Amino acid sequence: MYSFNSKVRYSEVGEDKKLSLNGIINYFQDCSTFQSEELKVGVDVLEELHRVWVLSSWQIVVERYPDLCEEITIATWPYYFQSFCGYRNFVMKDRKGQMLAYANALWSFLDTDTGRPVRVPEDIEKVYILEEKLDMNYASRKVPMPRDGERKEPFAVQKHHLDTNHHVNNGQYIQMAREYIPEDFPIRQMRAEYKKPALLGDMIYPVVQREDNRYMTALCDELGHPYAVVEVS
Structure with a gap:
């Protein structure tokens, strides 16, 4: 550890x-x-x-x-x-x-x-020492796409979104999705699935859906293919 x-x-x-x-x-x-x-x-x-x-x-x-x-x-x-x-x-x-x-x-x-x-x-x-898996309730790594989500205004990837790999940092996708969730919504779990990297200048088309006590946000390209899908509950 x-x-x-x-x-x-x-x-x-x-x-x-x-x-x-x-x-x-x-x-x-x-x-x-x-x-x-x-x-x-x-x-x-x-x-x-x-x-x-x-x-x-x-x-x-x-x-x-x-x-x-x-x-x-x-x-x-x-x-x-x-x-x-x-x-x-x-x-x-x-x-x-x-x-x-x-x-x-x-x-x-x-x-x-x-x-x-x-x-x-x-x-x-071999340089990493494997340890026991944490005792927690493991969810599926697959995060569902919004089925009937609301389409939001698209925006372009900016320089501040990028990391050393020259694509959008994983945390930045969560920040993007957070913009569409009410501030008073209590986030106790976040799941994110990363599909493909978004690069500088790429347009991101958000689709947001609330279902029961969770929000699902897909951050997609112009064809509707997701860069990342984020769920908070």
């Missing part, structure tokens, strides 16, 4: 002075990046190999959103590798060890020249 300690910053909170959902996502993403960098299989090493890890799906459960300046611990560990896939858990706890949020994520290992999945090399896989 890899972990680090932090304190909720003003730049990470919303109007309620609590860590935002996107802040939780960023902490989890940073935690896995820190582990890979410490194990010497980080961004620069993969770039030389023309390889990259991309997120295929998230399931994040929030027990409590921590407050501004609250001390937190973030941890992550991989629990399974299969061909080109890596499965990883995340947890966020308060200073007393109480669970704030936890997650399951599926990552795919890609060849950046072809954009196709490739098997994780043994010398990379």
Whole structure:
């Protein structure tokens, strides 16, 4: 397990002075990046190999959103590798060890020249110590498309949406979807499925649907094919 300690910053909170959902996502993403960098299989090493890890799906459960300046611990560990896939858990706890949020994520290992999945090399896989799968209620990694959703105004991908892979960062899709959800809607679980990368200048056509106590948002191209599908409940 890899972990680090932090304190909720003003730049990470919303109007309620609590860590935002996107802040939780960023902490989890940073935690896995820190582990890979410490194990010497980080961004620069993969770039030389023309390889990259991309997120295929998230399931994040929030027990409590921590407050501004609250001390937190973030941890992550991989629990399974299969061909080109890596499965990883995340947890966020308060200073007393109480669970704030936890997650399951599926990552795919890609060849950046072809954009196709490739098997994780043994010398990379073996540097990670596999640990027990987190005891949680695992949802399907498939997130349903809105069936009768409302189409929203399309918008273009901007530079600030991009990450080091030169496509929209996984957390940015969640931020995009969050724009269509009422501020007073209590998000206790978020699921996201990533279908294909959106690049600078691509147009995104959102489709949003509320069903019972959940919102489903598809962020699509002009043909209606999704870049990502996000569900919050």
